[in-house]
Amino acid sequence: MSSEQTEVLVVGGGQAGIAMSEHLTRGGVPHIVVERDRIAERWRSWRWDSLVANGPAWHDRFPGMEFDIDADAFAGKEQVAEYLAAYAAKFDAPIRTGVEVTRVRKNEGRPGFRAETSDGAIDARYVVAATGPFQTPIVPAVVPADAGIHQIHSSAYHRPGQLPQGGVLVVGAGSSGVQIADELRASGRDVYLAVGPHDRPPRSYRGRDFCYWLGVLGKWDAATPAAGAEHVTIAVSGANGGRTVDFRRLAASGITLLGRAGAYEDGVMRFAPDLARNIAAGDANYLGLLQEADAFVERNGLDLPEEPEAHVLGADPECVTDPILQLDLAAVGVTTIVWAVGFGADYGWLEVDTFDERGRPRHQRGVSAEPGVYFLGLPWQSRRGSSFIWGVWHDAKYLADQIAIQRGYLAYDAAHPTIHEPALVVSGAAR
Template identity: 75%
Template sequence: MSTEEIDVLVVGAGQAGIAMSEHLTAHGITHLVLERDRVAERWRSWRWDSLVANGPAWHDRFPGLEFDIDADEFATKEQVADYLAAYADKIAAPIRTGVEVTAVRRNAGRPGFQVETSIGTIDARFVVSATGAFQRPIIPNVIPADAGIHQIHSSSYRNPRQLPEGAVLVVGAGSSGVQIADELRRSGRAVHLAVGPHDRPPRSYRGRDFCWWLGVLGKWGAAVPPLGAEHVTIAVSGARGGHTVDFRALAADGITLWGTATTFTNGVLRFASDLRTNIENGDANYLAMLAEADEYVARNGLELPEEPDAHLLGPLPSCVTEPAAELALAEAGVRTIVWATGFANDYDWLRVDTFDDRGRPVHQRGVSAEPGLYFLGLPWLSNRGSSFLWGVWHDAAYIAGQIAIQRGYLAHKAASRTVPVS
């Protein structure tokens, strides 16, 4: 076991850790990045086989390197992981893989932190938590583990072949939930999809991707989510070349839609009566963005093709207008539930006083309430783009600048003063 000293220790070698390394190097700051698995491991092993990025290659990347695919394509998960590994090599990021950080504690009586790892102790003046937001999969405590239903989180789903025969219920209608439900249905499965509150932007409109529209409309730079929308998911897909998520089309393809899953008793799962409200609110979000885009085009005199049909929404399916309140899983042949219900933080290794009563990091743009500790890769760290590949790069630039400022203060030595004799 060894002991060493480092100026800045970065925990995690995913997109956040690699971006952090680039900006620390630009400031001439010595640092070390520790990763318990491989570089960008979450992209490889915490995603289903057919996953692609939800933003086109021209947008979802770091400024210093383009993907080796068409700019308007959506990179596969392996292409994203390979891209990040190549970027780490390009910038010569000082990464050590296979090293787990087990505890970080503030030093007593001196600056910095004592970092315990699987290979020894490191004394670090600054620590950056770049482990991101997807740390601990959440499976709500609704259906007991002994209920005879195969239950997995979306992070453990790989493809339809891994699941037991029979129908599948997917809970959650964000990007993961709708894409998994669609893939399962296309494989021939009977599929049920529980739809909660969501935003539903157009994949593209008037010849431009929704990522472009969010940019020119100033929505990527929003500093806080709209009131009441802190946990609202975004139903968008890059699958099959990219398409707008349409719950009417999913229902027409044979997927049965339900409201939010609530309780389970004697083999029967019950749902809230919020399905129609959730669908209509998603529609309103979709139409509002089209209207903003049209206004932007007119105001700026752009020559972009009109899409009047994009504003036309078909009738709601019967499973929405006449929703059932409960589903007897065995009778419906449902043998598997895929919980696409998000993730929680896991900061057990950070033994410092910088969390609120719900275990969330207390910070301002990633600058922790604990001096010398920083967070990177969290949703809404500084704006709407913070948890996206390109957004984390810009957040890392800010945090590296803050570390450079603090190093400047610590390096300053007060000039000696001569006191005149009267």
Template identity: 70%
Template sequence: MEEVEVLVVGAGQAGVAMSEHLSDAGVPHLVLERHRIAERWRSERWDSLVANGPAWHDRFPGLEFPDVAPDGFASKEQVAAYFEAYAEKIGAPIRTGVTVTSVTRIEGRPGFRVETSDGPIEARYVVAATGPFQKPVIPPIVPEGVVAHQIHSSAYRNPEQLPEGAVLVVGAGSSGVQIADELRRAGRTVHLSVGPHDRPPRSYRGRDFCWWLGVLQKWDMETPPEGAAHVTIAVSGARGGHTVDFRELAASGVNLVGMTASHQDGTLHFADDLAANIAAGDANYLALLDEADAYVTRNGLDLPEEPSARELGPAPAASSSALDVSAVGTIIWATGFAADYGWLKVGALDENGRPRHRRGVSTEPGVYFLGLPWLSRRGSSFIWGVWHDAKHVAGHITTQRGYLSFGDAR
């Protein structure tokens, strides 16, 4: 039986960050990864994906991107290579190609029995660092076979992958918007189903929106606004970065519709909410500009005014309220992910299978979570945010080890 003090499950950004802080604290640990380091960046994203934040922001403190300008946006391959390089830099004890199948508590003494594809391991502490993008969610709206091709956005790679015909992209967050725009540029007929979203400016008055959310302390918000815990953010780093503008998308030929509501007798029906969703996104956009202007005035900053940023123009109208599915060759569901902790067979989950924790410290003693949205703050699921959360979790583990070692000494 292999034994380890801390077992970290997952070697993406969360697992690598956790390893760094555990090493700094002198805590023996092992990181298990079922594929390769940062695998989801490699094989579960489309070919042209880049990070949505600039390289100066979306990184760990200990290493800059070696081949990306500070204001540039790293490609998915560069992000994966970055985490590989970071893991090597810190000497992270990562074992790849090993799948964790179950974690159960050992009866009668501290610790957990971890079953893996490489044999069992006993661990005193377990950190679930598998992140938020575990199980693609496809709403049960359109039955299989009704449309020739239905995929989740995590399975989309490029326009050439899809069969001929129009494409319906469902979801107007960063993924849906960028995929719709790429398909339109490839000459496809594209319908984009737009739901509720936040729409920050890519930059304003010479500063990236990541900077504005930082100085306005929005990244550090500890609880989401009511009803906004899972609202998508429409922002893009593609083609050097730009503000997502649904008016421009409509003018370029993308057919905008409301939320995808139902399918009946070969017809897709859309909610009559496109105007309301775009208006709410505009309100979010303008509110951030207002806060930014107030910040500039309050602090006497010499940042150029940008009145053109407020010139929005008339809102686009929905292209239709219904769509014949025979005219659609592919539906791409950019509808997010759900957590999948079926392997974690301890009392750390609620009745819906969601983690029960506070700042990553589980209700089940000895179990921790890392990399989840709003784990401790708004920035928790971002690259830099998970690094700071990992420091807190490592500190908690170190404190607990101190109590146990005192008890052993006694």
């Protein structure tokens, strides 16, 4: 069977695939990027209408291009998608949209891989899985489909009017859950919010955004956590111009806070008695960052305004001091559950031996256990910032360097042995 030939096949045309393509293009490495939808499609269709980036425009971007908005503003989802498409056009990224990869397997008796796609077969020496962390929406099998409750994942939520009339239970208090709950309450809905363990940074402090503080304090470069702790729920929001997520404020607005969602039976949802503990741990995370920021200001002699009021926390609301441990959904008028509990990975198309028993990639900084296969856009791939736009750019550069090194070895000629510098090998397009 005939197939198209390329050096590197990049699967995914979002921020990870675009970053990878830029570095390969700079090095003169022949490659193809395939995307089953449009460029940055998940920013367009897997987000609610009012979503904005969680970091300001000066921070959440690629190094080579700024957003065309105020640097301290938070880009809307369509602005992010358009930014990524414009960035790809800037260096004429070889992205083919509307092409789905259905299978990738190793070639037999020769190097490289064969990818079966909706547009024909592609043979590549290297494959980069740049599909990112948001692949399969997780909807826990807790509430039966025939329970009479409308259930959707946060990625399918777009606006309050899309939901049936009635109250809403939002499960998950990361960035998505708190913003969706806040929007629903503002629209007049009765809202219940199940809150699990989380980090809760200040939106800004002493005139600097939390992205600045995580940067100068070295927290974006924190080492990859131990297995099982890869995902940290961060309660942060750029909505309404950006403000600190405050669960006490959410409760004061009329949202009823609950502990982690548990079992469901005969119309009743149960919740863990951990709400106060989760709120307290988030407070400790918040106050700890303020203290580190204060120490940094003093140590470096910075002239930044003090904010003593930021250290003062209000009294816990009744829903925290006297938590609800079970809720008859029909009795309180809840007709919808929004599951904001994250995503799972789906690499069923990648038929190589580099996954653990849970289907997670085995890799080191994106270099997989299967020679020639790389992953990009994973949470904590190399550091805390890996799944952010700027973080994935730096991870992509590392992977491009690793591919260059491998190309250098493959370019070895026994008759004329020489040491190949990675940059020279890349630019020479050696095979």
